[in-house]
Amino acid sequence: MPTEATFFLAGLFVVAAAAGWAFAHFSGYGDEGPPPPPVNADYLRGLNLVLNRQTDEALELFVRMAKVDDETLETHFALGHLFRRRGEIDRAIRVHQNLLARPNLAEAQRDQALSALAQDYLSAGLFDRAEKLFSDLRGSSTLAREALENLVDIFERESDWNKAIEAHRALEVLTGKKSSQVAHYYCELAERSRLSGDLDQARQYLKSSVRSETGAFRGKLIRAAIAQEDQDYAQAIRLYEQVLETDQRLMVDILPELVTCYQHANRERELEQYLQTLMTRDAAVKAALAYAVIRNGLLEPRILMECVEEFIETHAVLAGLVDTERLGTLPHDDRERAISKVVEALQRLAQSGVRYRCTSCGYGSQRLVWHCPSCKAWESLRPIQALQLDSLVA
Numbered sequence: 229m230p231t232e233a234t235f236f237l238a239g240l241f242v243v244a245a246a247a248g249w250a251f252a253h254f255s256g257y258g259d260e261g262p263p264p265p266p267v268n269a270d271y272l273r274g275l276n277l278v279l280n281r282q283t284d285e286a287l288e289l290f291v292r293m294a295k296v297d298d299e300t301l302e303t304h305f306a307l308g309h310l311f312r313r314r315g316e317i318d319r320a321i322r323v324h325q326n327l328l329a330r331p332n333l334a335e336a337q338r339d340q341a342l343s344a345l346a347q348d349y350l351s352a353g354l355f356d357r358a359e360k361l362f363s364d365l366r367g368s369s370t371l372a373r374e375a376l377e378n379l380v381d382i383f384e385r386e387s388d389w390n391k392a393i394e395a396h397r398a399l400e401v402l403t404g405k406k407s408s409q410v411a412h413y414y415c416e417l418a419e420r421s422r423l424s425g426d427l428d429q430a431r432q433y434l435k436s437s438v439r440s441e442t443g444a445f446r447g448k449l450i451r452a453a454i455a456q457e458d459q460d461y462a463q464a465i466r467l468y469e470q471v472l473e474t475d476q477r478l479m480v481d482i483l484p485e486l487v488t489c490y491q492h493a494n495r496e497r498e499l500e501q502y503l504q505t506l507m508t509r510d511a512a513v514k515a516a517l518a519y520a521v522i523r524n525g526l527l528e529p530r531i532l533m534e535c536v537e538e539f540i541e542t543h544a545v546l547a548g549l550v551d552t553e554r555l556g557t558l559p560h561d562d563r564e565r566a567i568s569k570v571v572e573a574l575q576r577l578a579q580s581g582v583r584y585r586c587t588s589c590g591y592g593s594q595r596l597v598w599h600c601p602s603c604k605a606w607e608s609l610r611p612i613q614a615l616q617l618d619s620l621v622a
């Protein structure tokens with residue numbers, strides 16, 4: 229949106245360019261060097277037009293100037309950038325295309341203009357055009373890294389994971405820095421294959437992802453889901469439990485799957501033993517378990533009900549609300565009915581909020597996503613594990 233500030237900024241660019249131009253031409257005036265040419269009056273006219281918001285006229289003027297004066301190049305880049313930032317992409321494209329049409333443009337300047345034009349296309353959502361230009365810039369001596377970073381960004385937006393893998397690997401070679409992103413791309417491909425029913429292909433992709441810690445961790449979750457679909461419940465249980473050993477915060481998603489797998493494998497007794505072990509662990513594990521039970525309304529097997537009962541008794545606010553002293557005096561069946569009702573209420577409360585939140589931008593999601601759709605950060609979404617009791621108390 230055009231604002232006073234941007235017009236003022238545009239004015240500043242032109243003033244700075246005019247001052248620089250005048251300084252460059254007049255500073256040599258004296259004993260040595262040729263006499264300077266007169267001040268370029270077009271700059272001042274351009275400044276006036278920008279300040280009077282006659283953007284079209286100003287654009288025409290600057291485009292004409294580029295044809296005649298090499299020293300206006302930087303001003304044109306600044307102007308193009310300004311148009312793009314104001315959302316006037318057509319004008320930005322015009323400025324940059326005009327620059328590229330200039331004969332005898334130095335290589336670095338040509339690359340800079342190509343990159344600026346590619347950024348315009350990105351802003352306009354014309355990803356295929358931006359991709360073409362950034363691909364041309366991969367061989368640039370000055371802008372190869374920027375081009376590859378932008379290509380990675382485009383391929384991520386388009387979920388073109390194969391191309392993202394290739395571009396990111398090239399970026400790693402160029403910078404000498406490795407990251408976990410490539411493992412995520414393989415996991416994305418594996419998930420896609422799993423969802424389309426091609427489990428063998430999914431396993432193939434996962435083999436490539438395990439080289440990094442992130443890939444191994446996320447890969448385990450996908451392999452567990454594949455095993456579950458293959459009805460290999462023993463393998464699924466083993467993998468889910470390994471994931472929980474590493475990060476119990478995923479309990480809210482994993483617990484229902486784990487319970488299902490144990491039940492399908494007719495191993496209910498072992499499930500009780502496993503849950504019993506979890507309940508003897510530290511307070512964080514117990515809280516994660518209780519939250520997973522509440523959020524999923526999961527009260528079978530019975531031991532999960534005990535887990536919630538303990539959670540309510542030890543919770544500063546809930547203990548008072550539920551009247552745990554009276555709860556303890558109720559007959560067994562009545563107590564279980566009462567706890568079920570509390571869980572039902574808490575579940576509604578928990579479901580009124582989002583399940584995951586991005587630690588980077590605050591984006592909320594109901595499901596676990598590894599790539600924030602809002603800020604594009606990887607692995608930034610964390611499960612919310614606390615009940616928002618304010619409304620309940622109110």
Ligand SMILES: [Zn+2]
Binds near residue numbers: 586589590602
């Ligand atoms: Zn985010």
